[in-house]
Every structure is written in structure tokens, then in C-alpha cells.
Amino acid sequence: MTMGISRRTFLVGAGAGAVAVLLASCTGEQPTPPGPTTTAPDPSPSTPPPTASAIVPAAFARSAWAEDPFARGAVSFTPPTASPADREALAQPVDGRLFFAGEATDTEAPGTMRGAYDSGRRVADEVIDVAADGERVAVVGAGIAGAIAARRLVEAGYDVVVIEARDRVGGRVHSSDETWAPEGAEPGEGVVPQLGAWLLTEDDVRSDVGQRLTVLGLRTASLDDELAVSPDGEVEVPSSDAVTVALEQAGTAASDESLADALEAAGADLDDPALASLLADLAATSGADAAELSSWYPPVLPAPALDAVVEDMAPLAEMPLTDLQVMRQTAVVGVVHDDTGVSLRLGTGEALSVDRVVLTVPLGVLKDEGIEFEPPLPFAHRGAIAALGMGDVETVWLRFDDDFWQTDAAVWHVVGGDATIRTWINLRPATGENVLVGRVGGEAARELAALSDDEVVARAVASLSAFAPAAG
Ligand SMILES: Cc1cc2nc3c(=O)[nH]c(=O)nc-3n(C[C@H](O)[C@H](O)[C@H](O)COP(=O)(O)OP(=O)(O)OC[C@H]3O[C@@H](n4cnc5c(N)ncnc54)[C@H](O)[C@@H]3O)c2cc1C
Structure with a gap:
């Protein structure tokens, strides 16, 4: 069944600054992109490989986390130089004034929404343990960790202010403003492209963040059937x-x-196309290639069954922040503390005095010294920040007027050849929409992030050529 839209549109999304622009390709209109990383893609990539000539996407969205100044990467990972002890060290409060949360501080589920959520709860309890009634607490960052921490602190009676660098909340959970749905679709139908987190393992579904998504009533799609080509x-x-x-x-x-x-020590052949495809899948979740990952503290291996959230995930951070004071478009650039309190230097040139601060900024921001600390953070914190890795993950969303593929498998692997994007998710069986989502991590993600939109579309189309009938 074909679910076309009345006019062909290209949605170009970027992680940085929540920018997204619709380009009406049928009219040739090219509105000025609102963000620095968006450019108008050519609807028909000029140099598709011969086998891919039938693959012409009608809509497109991409993430750009590697370029994002308020993430500086996608997810933390553990290299051989680090261990979970570094995450614990990073999570330690400093002088009872500075408190740390965010996915990188979680030892159970780092690099996930679950880890971020649980860290937000943990850090709020740490503040509550030492803070006097009614103290003023700043929460820096309004991603999942910050939103959960802020809600818990408000409910415990503190005077909470949330400071967020972007003009939106949610951080690395970032749903597009657009819904890809057929003309005349009812509200709640269609698929919302997700430029950040959207997949849950069985453990995630059972966890508190999974329960929260259930309570919010967000539609999910089950992805459990795989195909390799x-x-x-x-x-x-x-x-x-x-x-x-x-x-x-x-x-x-x-x-x-x-x-x-x-792997080499165990006799595995890293050039084996099947192993390379599996490692590409692992990189698309962990953000790192096999050469970068610890073998003592490895990431979770690709899950056989996943749930995918297919509608707007904004309520996940917005709901806990309801009625809270959130200063948006306000980056914290300096944190000065002493025995009496904390002064936050803001990118606006102003300063804000609070009793305590909860920092939930991504590890990438800390690694790049996006915030200056006075006095400097203790050695244990700086050691942990240096030792842990910030990985790269990018996603490419494509919508088609007609499906060119002939499989109902939900997860596709590209084995062999020179495809840039080796892991694809087919949302058609679960949603009825002709939507394919490419996922890349590690070096491939960095390579993709550096390409123009036209080049990304061309790489995506080339990567899908094995699934086109002409290739059969
Ligand atoms: C492409 C991609 C795909 C992913 N896929 C999945 C997935 O399928 N499943 C899953 O569970 N997880 C996934 N993740 C990981 C998941 O998104 C994160 O682990 C989680 O959202 C992190 O939440 P957080 O609150 O720790 O950090 P963030 O969401 O990054 O929140 C930190 C906040 O701090 C703000 N900030 C940064 N610097 C400053 C500053 N100087 N001043 C003020 N504010 C600042 C940021 O703007 C941000 O809003 C994915 C991530 C990416 C990038």
C-alpha cells in the first residue's frame, strides 16, 4: 500500500539548536534554514549508484550531534583506559555544593535514557540529604536527568531554577516538529522523526523511564524481526x-x-563482513568502534528486540518541568563555589547566586571545558572526565512515497560492500508508514556528520541499494 503525501517535502533536521526546516521541493521554494547546519538537499541526489536509481526519498531528516555545542557528541562510552569507577568518581558531590548527574554518571545504564533518568533521581536525593529547607538550587541542563532532578527537588520544597542553553528542553531526546503522516491522517497517526533517543530494550521498558513513557501514553512500535543483505x-x-x-x-x-x-586475540577476523556489520550495529548504540571500547566493561550488545517510540517525545522532559522556572537559551559558562554557596556565570554576562548546583551537562561539554570551574574540579573528577569517552551516533530518517523494499523485517543489516550506513530500521510493518531509519556510530557517524545534506542522502540511498529490487 502506498501512503504518499500530496506534495513532496524534505524535512531537514539538525541536533544543534533544535533546527528543522521544511523544503517544498515541488515548488522549488528554499526558505532560509534557521540553523547553521541545515542546507537544502537536492531531492534527487545527482549521483546515485545504478542499483539505487529506484530509491528516491520524499522526505529526509538527519541529526548532527557531533557538531552540537551543547552535547559535543552523542553518548558516553567506556574505553580501555576507564571503568565504572570513573562514572562513580564523576558523580561525587564537590564540597556539598556541586552535584553531578546525567547519563555519563550512571553505572547501570550509561549512554541511555534509563541511565539519565536514574541519575536525576539519585542526584536529587543527594542534595536533599545535605540541603536545608527552602534552599535555592540551580539545575543546569533540562534533559531527562535535569528534568527529573528538578521535579524531585521542587516536590521536596526547594526553590529550584533550571538553566538550559537551548531554546527547548529534552536535550538528547529531540523529536522533530513534523509528523510524517498521510494526508487526512487522524491526530496520533503517522511517525515523528527522532533525532536523538527513541529505542528501548526490554530492560529499559521495565525501568522507571519505560514506565514514564507508558504513563505518558506515547505510541511505540515493536522491532523484533531482522534481515541481513x-x-x-x-x-x-x-x-x-x-x-x-x-x-x-x-x-x-x-x-x-x-x-x-x-576479538583478534580470540581469533576473530575483523575484516569478516558479518562481524563488521555487527560491530557497526554496536557502534550505532555505543557511539564507539571496537578499537575504542573496553573489553572489560563493554556496552550492551545489540538487542534482539527493541521498542521504538514513534511520536513526539517532548513530554518526557516537559511534564516534570511543568510550572518550574526554566531559563532557556541561557548557557552556564562558569561555576564558582566556596563554603557559602555557588555563583553561576551565564553566557549572557550575568551571574546567578544559589546555595547548590546540580550539573547535568553532557560529558562532551565537560571534556571540551565548555564550563570553567573555580576552584578547578578535584583530580578525581578531571581524571574521570578525561578517561571516559564521548561517542558519536547519528541518525538519518527517510520517507518514501512508495516502498521499494519487499520485506517486513524491522531491523536490517547491510553485510559487505562499502555502505556507510549498515543498520536500518524499517517502520513500515509496525506503523504503515514507508519510513526507514539509518543508524551509524563511531567513525562512520563522524564521517556522516561532516557531509552536506545532499551527500548524506546520497550515502543513505547507496547504503540501501542492496534492498532495492534492481540489486536482487
Ligand atoms: C542520536 C542519539 C540516539 C540515541 N538513542 C538512544 C536510544 O535509542 N535509547 C536510549 O535509551 N538512549 C539513546 N540515546 C542516549 C540518550 O539520548 C541520552 O543518554 C539521554 O537523553 C541523556 O540525557 P541527559 O539528561 O543525561 O543529557 P542531555 O539530554 O544531553 O541533557 C543535558 C542538557 O544540558 C544542556 N546544556 C549543555 N551545556 C549547557 C550549558 N553550558 N549550560 C546550560 N545547559 C547546558 C543541554 O542543552 C541539554 O539539554 C541516544 C542519543 C543520541 C544522541
């Missing part, structure tokens, strides 16, 4: 057995080594 046709879905064996062996080694080294 090489340039020569369908192949077996890449197995994670080689990685599991390598990790088991590495666990008994004298020192931590990278996952790539652990």
Missing part, C-alpha cells in the same frame, strides 16, 4: 557469538584491552 543477496543475520567469546576471554586477561584487540 549483502550485495549478492540475503545472508544470515550477523551473530554476536564471536564478540561474546572474545569478551569472555578478555575478562580473564591481565589488563583491559580494546574490544578489537580482544
Whole structure:
């Protein structure tokens, strides 16, 4: 069944500054992009590979987290130089005045919405333990961690102000302003492109953040059927057995080594196309390639079943922040503290005095010294910030007037060939919409982030060529 839209549109989204612009490709209108990373893509990429000539997207959205000044990457990861102890060190309060939260401080589920949510709850309890009644507390960052911490602190009776650099809340949870739906669709139908987090494992679904999504009534799609295709046709879905064996062996080694080294030591061939495809999938979740990842503290391996949120996720951060004082478009650039309190220097040139501050800014911001601390953070914090890694993940959303593919599998793997995007999610079976989502991580994500919109579309189309009938 075809679910076209009346005129072909391109949605160009970028992580930075929540920018998104609709380009009416049928009229040739090209409104000025509201953000620095948006440009008008060519609706028909000029140099598609021959097998991909049938693949012409009608709408497009992309993330750009690598370029985003208020994220400076996508998710934290653990390299061989680090361990969960670094996350614990980063989470330690400083002099009872500075408190830290955010996904990078969580040891159970770092790099996820779950980790961010749980860290927000933890940090609020830490503040409540030491703060006197009615104290003024600033929460820096209005992502999930900041929103949850702020709500808990307000409910405990504190005078809370939330300071957020962007003009929106949610941070790395960022739904597009647009809904991709057929003409005449009822409210609540269609698919909202997600430029940040949107997938949940079974553990995530059962966790508090999963429960919160259920309470909010956000529609989800189950993704549990996989397909793998090489340039020569369908192949077996890449197995994670080689990685599991390598990790088991590495666990008994004298020192931590990278996952790539652990795989080689276990006799795996890193050039094997199936293993490369699996590692690309792992990078699209962890943000890092096998050469960057710890083998002692590896990320969760690609899950066999995922739930995907397919509508606007903004309420996840907006609801807890209801009726709270949120200063938007206000970056904190300096944090000065002493025994009596904390002074925050703002990008606007102003200063704000509070009793205590909760910092939830991403690890990437701390690594790039986006905030100056006076006195400097303790060695343990600086050591942890230097040791942990900030990985890269980017997503590319494509909508088609007609489906060119012939499978109802929800998760696709590209094995072999030179595709930039090796992991795809097919939302058609679960939603009825002809929407494919490409996910990349690590070096491939950095490469993609540096490309223009036209080039990204061309790479995406080329990566999908194995699924086009002409390739069959
Ligand atoms: C592309 C992508 C895909 C992802 N996919 C998934 C997924 O499918 N499932 C999953 O569970 N997780 C996923 N994640 C990870 C998930 O999005 C994060 O772990 C989580 O949202 C982090 O929340 P947080 O509150 O810790 O940080 P953030 O959401 O980054 O919040 C921090 C806030 O601080 C603000 N800030 C930064 N600097 C300053 C400053 N100087 N002053 C004031 N404010 C500042 C930022 O603007 C931001 O709003 C994905 C992430 C990305 C980027």
C-alpha cells in the first residue's frame, strides 16, 4: 500500500539548536534554514549508484550531534583506559555544593535514557540529604536527568531554577516538529522523526523511564524481526557469538584491552563482513568502534528486540518541568563555589547566586571545558572526565512515497560492500508508514556528520541499494 503525501517535502533536521526546516521541493521554494547546519538537499541526489536509481526519498531528516555545542557528541562510552569507577568518581558531590548527574554518571545504564533518568533521581536525593529547607538550587541542563532532578527537588520544597542553553528542553531526546503522516491522517497517526533517543530494550521498558513513557501514553512500535543483505543477496543475520567469546576471554586477561584487540586475540577476523556489520550495529548504540571500547566493561550488545517510540517525545522532559522556572537559551559558562554557596556565570554576562548546583551537562561539554570551574574540579573528577569517552551516533530518517523494499523485517543489516550506513530500521510493518531509519556510530557517524545534506542522502540511498529490487 502506498501512503504518499500530496506534495513532496524534505524535512531537514539538525541536533544543534533544535533546527528543522521544511523544503517544498515541488515548488522549488528554499526558505532560509534557521540553523547553521541545515542546507537544502537536492531531492534527487545527482549521483546515485545504478542499483539505487529506484530509491528516491520524499522526505529526509538527519541529526548532527557531533557538531552540537551543547552535547559535543552523542553518548558516553567506556574505553580501555576507564571503568565504572570513573562514572562513580564523576558523580561525587564537590564540597556539598556541586552535584553531578546525567547519563555519563550512571553505572547501570550509561549512554541511555534509563541511565539519565536514574541519575536525576539519585542526584536529587543527594542534595536533599545535605540541603536545608527552602534552599535555592540551580539545575543546569533540562534533559531527562535535569528534568527529573528538578521535579524531585521542587516536590521536596526547594526553590529550584533550571538553566538550559537551548531554546527547548529534552536535550538528547529531540523529536522533530513534523509528523510524517498521510494526508487526512487522524491526530496520533503517522511517525515523528527522532533525532536523538527513541529505542528501548526490554530492560529499559521495565525501568522507571519505560514506565514514564507508558504513563505518558506515547505510541511505540515493536522491532523484533531482522534481515541481513549483502550485495549478492540475503545472508544470515550477523551473530554476536564471536564478540561474546572474545569478551569472555578478555575478562580473564591481565589488563583491559580494546574490544578489537580482544576479538583478534580470540581469533576473530575483523575484516569478516558479518562481524563488521555487527560491530557497526554496536557502534550505532555505543557511539564507539571496537578499537575504542573496553573489553572489560563493554556496552550492551545489540538487542534482539527493541521498542521504538514513534511520536513526539517532548513530554518526557516537559511534564516534570511543568510550572518550574526554566531559563532557556541561557548557557552556564562558569561555576564558582566556596563554603557559602555557588555563583553561576551565564553566557549572557550575568551571574546567578544559589546555595547548590546540580550539573547535568553532557560529558562532551565537560571534556571540551565548555564550563570553567573555580576552584578547578578535584583530580578525581578531571581524571574521570578525561578517561571516559564521548561517542558519536547519528541518525538519518527517510520517507518514501512508495516502498521499494519487499520485506517486513524491522531491523536490517547491510553485510559487505562499502555502505556507510549498515543498520536500518524499517517502520513500515509496525506503523504503515514507508519510513526507514539509518543508524551509524563511531567513525562512520563522524564521517556522516561532516557531509552536506545532499551527500548524506546520497550515502543513505547507496547504503540501501542492496534492498532495492534492481540489486536482487
Ligand atoms: C542520536 C542519539 C540516539 C540515541 N538513542 C538512544 C536510544 O535509542 N535509547 C536510549 O535509551 N538512549 C539513546 N540515546 C542516549 C540518550 O539520548 C541520552 O543518554 C539521554 O537523553 C541523556 O540525557 P541527559 O539528561 O543525561 O543529557 P542531555 O539530554 O544531553 O541533557 C543535558 C542538557 O544540558 C544542556 N546544556 C549543555 N551545556 C549547557 C550549558 N553550558 N549550560 C546550560 N545547559 C547546558 C543541554 O542543552 C541539554 O539539554 C541516544 C542519543 C543520541 C544522541
